[in-house]
Amino acid sequence: MHKRLMILALILLGTRPLNAAQWQGPPATPGLGRPASAAEIAKLDWGVMPDGSGLPAGAGSVAQGERIYAMHCISCHGQGGLGDGGDQLAGAVMQLTDEWPEKTVGTYWPYATTLFDFIRRSMPMTRPGVLSDSEVYAVTAYILHLNGILAADAVLNASTLKDITLPNHEGFIPMPH
Amino acid sequence: MRRPGAAFTAYGNPSYYEDRVVRFAAPNRQLRNNGAAWTPLHLLQGTITPNGLHYERHHNGVPDIDPARHELLLHGLVKTPSFFSMDALLAYPMRSQICFVECGGNSNAGWNTSPARSEAGYFHGLVSCSEWTGIPLSILLDEVGVDPAADWLIADGADAFAMNISVPMAKARDDAMLGLYQNGERLRPENGYPLRLILPGWEGVLNVKWLRSLKASKTPIMARNETARYTELLPSGKARMFSFIMQTKSLITSPSADMHLAHGPGIYEITGLAWSGNGRITRVDVSVDGGQSWAAAELQPPVLARAFTRFRIPWQWNGKPAIIMSRAVDETGAVQPARAELLKQRGRHGFYHYNAIVRWAVDETGAVSHTYEGDNAQAIDDFGLDSAWD
Numbered sequence: 049m050h051k052r053l054m055i056l057a058l059i060l061l062g063t064r065p066l067n068a069a070q071w072q073g074p075p076a077t078p079g080l081g082r083p084a085s086a087a088e089i090a091k092l093d094w095g096v097m098p099d100g101s102g103l104p105a106g107a108g109s110v111a112q113g114e115r116i117y118a119m120h121c122i123s124c125h126g127q128g129g130l131g132d133g134g135d136q137l138a139g140a141v142m143q144l145t146d147e148w149p150e151k152t153v154g155t156y157w158p159y160a161t162t163l164f165d166f167i168r169r170s171m172p173m174t175r176p177g178v179l180s181d182s183e184v185y186a187v188t189a190y191i192l193h194l195n196g197i198l199a200a201d202a203v204l205n206a207s208t209l210k211d212i213t214l215p216n217h218e219g220f221i222p223m224p225h
Numbered sequence: 226m227r228r229p230g231a232a233f234t235a236y237g238n239p240s241y242y243e244d245r246v247v248r249f250a251a252p253n254r255q256l257r258n259n260g261a262a263w264t265p266l267h268l269l270q271g272t273i274t275p276n277g278l279h280y281e282r283h284h285n286g287v288p289d290i291d292p293a294r295h296e297l298l299l300h301g302l303v304k305t306p307s308f309f310s311m312d313a314l315l316a317y318p319m320r321s322q323i324c325f326v327e328c329g330g331n332s333n334a335g336w337n338t339s340p341a342r343s344e345a346g347y348f349h350g351l352v353s354c355s356e357w358t359g360i361p362l363s364i365l366l367d368e369v370g371v372d373p374a375a376d377w378l379i380a381d382g383a384d385a386f387a388m389n390i391s392v393p394m395a396k397a398r399d400d401a402m403l404g405l406y407q408n409g410e411r412l413r414p415e416n417g418y419p420l421r422l423i424l425p426g427w428e429g430v431l432n433v434k435w436l437r438s439l440k441a442s443k444t445p446i447m448a449r450n451e452t453a454r455y456t457e458l459l460p461s462g463k464a465r466m467f468s469f470i471m472q473t474k475s476l477i478t479s480p481s482a483d484m485h486l487a488h489g490p491g492i493y494e495i496t497g498l499a500w501s502g503n504g505r506i507t508r509v510d511v512s513v514d515g516g517q518s519w520a521a522a523e524l525q526p527p528v529l530a531r532a533f534t535r536f537r538i539p540w541q542w543n544g545k546p547a548i549i550m551s552r553a554v555d556e557t558g559a560v561q562p563a564r565a566e567l568l569k570q571r572g573r574h575g576f577y578h579y580n581a582i583v584r585w586a587v588d589e590t591g592a593v594s595h596t597y598e599g600d601n602a603q604a605i606d607d608f609g610l611d612s613a614w615d
Contacts (some may be wrong), residue, residue, distance in 0.1 A: 077317070077318070077364050077367070077368055078313070078316050078317055078318075079368055080309065080310075080313035080314075080316060080317070081299070081305065081307030081308065081309050081313070081365070081368055081369060082307060082308045082309075082310070082313075083305055083306065083307055084298055084300060084306040084307055084308050088298075088308070089298065089300050089306055092298050092300075092381070092437065092438050093300060093301075093438075093440065095379055095381070095389060095440065095446050095448075096446070097442075097444065097446055097447075098444065098446075098447045099444075123255070124255055124256070133253060133254055133255040133256075134255070135453075143462070144458060144462040144464075145460070145461070145462040148574075149458060149462075149574050151453070151458065153453075156453060156458075156464070157452060157453050158447065158452050159447045159452060161447070162447050162448065162449055162452055162453065165389070165446065165448065165449070166448070166449040169386075169387035169389065170284070170285065170385075170386045170387055170449075173256050173259065173285055173385075173386075174256070176285065176385050176386070176387070219462070219463055219464055220452070220456060220463065220464050220465075220466040221459075221463050221464065221465050221466065222466055222467045223465050223466065223467050223468040223469070225393060225396070225467060225469045225470060
């Protein structure tokens with residue numbers, strides 16, 4: 049009998065809260081977050097958006113970019129960005145509707161800001177983070193130059209980069225989800 | 226006389242007689258820590274992938290993260306930007322869900338002009354299925370107070386690649402999970418230890434491993450891996466983007482390529498896996514005559530939404546050449562397409578989201594190989610991992 053009562057009590061406990069007062073209103077959640085300070089957020093908030101927000105100070109030229117590219121990028125991305133183990137970045141002969149399309153920054157990528165965001169966070173693969181913001185601007189400028197988007201004497205900074213529209217900007221169809 | 230057996234092990238391993246049941250890794254030729262490793266689906270049974278065999282895809286190696294020093298930051302368009310330590314996260318209410326995770330690039334050798342010669346898992350095994358346990362993401366989103374204008378969450382990983390990608394807020398609120406456990410134990414390092422996103426049924430790349438921050442945003446960031454990659458070029462020259470849902474798919478895992486019907490004519494079980502990011506699998510049809518006739522296979526319970534479903538059907542092999550194939554249907558009515566149909570819709574240069582019916586040819590000796598409709602099974606192999614794994 050005692051055992052049966054115990055089981056009954058356990059069933060009741062399972063269906064009714066132990067302390068009704070603490071179960072009023074919306075379900076309580078632990079709330080164990082620690083408010084983040086602006087300085088703490090700044091260290092991790094380094095993404096660059098298509099409208100240019102998030103682009104840092106600094107500037108770099110195509111010529112500077114060519115030197116940085118030769119040092120850090122050429123071993124995978126090849127002479128002139130033609131690709132060699134790493135992505136082909138430039139020099140597409142085939143267009144996207146050709147039998148063997150070449151998806152480069154010039155033929156495929158929709159946003160120039162992506163180039164900056166990606167190089168700064170991920171490149172070079174063997175030493176990510178080694179480039180300063182100005183060096184990232186420079187190598188971005190060089191890759192855009194290789195794609196015929198920037199002139200040989202161009203200098204890239206937050207304001208000039210956000211105004212660039214890549215040739216395939218309209219080339220994407222968002223899928224429903 | 227019998228000899229006493231081996232002593233206890235602190236953490237068990239498979240029998241050494243099973244040492245061929247391993248992942249197949251294809252690293253980038255210049256950067257050996259970048260690439261993918263396939264689950265040997267053809268050597269496994271049931272529906273749950275052992276943790277040591279879960280597929281791997283990382284972009285710059287597996288980071289070594291001390292959980293005592295790892296925090297998740299929720300920021301952007303939120304009322305109270307906050308850090309959550311791993312200790313804190315482990316105190317939250319959790320739930321478990323069995324679901325697959327599939328790389329968007331899985332089965333991409335199917336786009337090649339001649340049939341890949343690799344075993345089923347080393348061709349289609351960038352998909353695995355686990356019981357994931359973690360915190361419903363909506364709990365933390367409510368705690369920090371997300372601005373209703375924020376339609377996206379931008380996720381960042383703590384790996385050397387600093388993977389970033391945009392996740393629709395609707396999915397984040399619906400069934401997204403902050404994954405902590407995989408098949409009962411904490412995540413494996415190569416699967417995101419100590420914290421990863423789990424987005425049931427959605428492309429692997431969105432299930433960000435080594436998760437470090439989530440930023441609420443009005444717009445997506447248009448990261449490299451949602452623009453230059455993980456988008457599908459169509460014959461029109463336009464490309465699909467945000468193609469998140471992994472579509473209806475199935476595969477006969479046995480008999481499959483490189484196997485042999487060793488016992489001559491007789492009864493063989495045809496078995497395989499079916500899955501869909503849309504929901505539950507409702508039917509798997511199997512053909513042994515190259516698609517002229519089909520029979521419904523038995524779906525082994527439990528049949529769960531966005532999880533591997535094991536199908537089985539007995540087959541009386543008469544010793545003559547046969548083409549065996551499977552075709553899955555899900556609860557939305559989506560039917561796995563024939564390869565020719567997929568190529569017609571998508572062309573040959575989309576790379577991602579290949580989900581066509583897979584055909585295995587059985588010859589009169591019982592040898593099994595991969596074949597395309599109308600193709601010579603002896604065609605040369607052009608399965609080369611291209612730079613898309615960079």
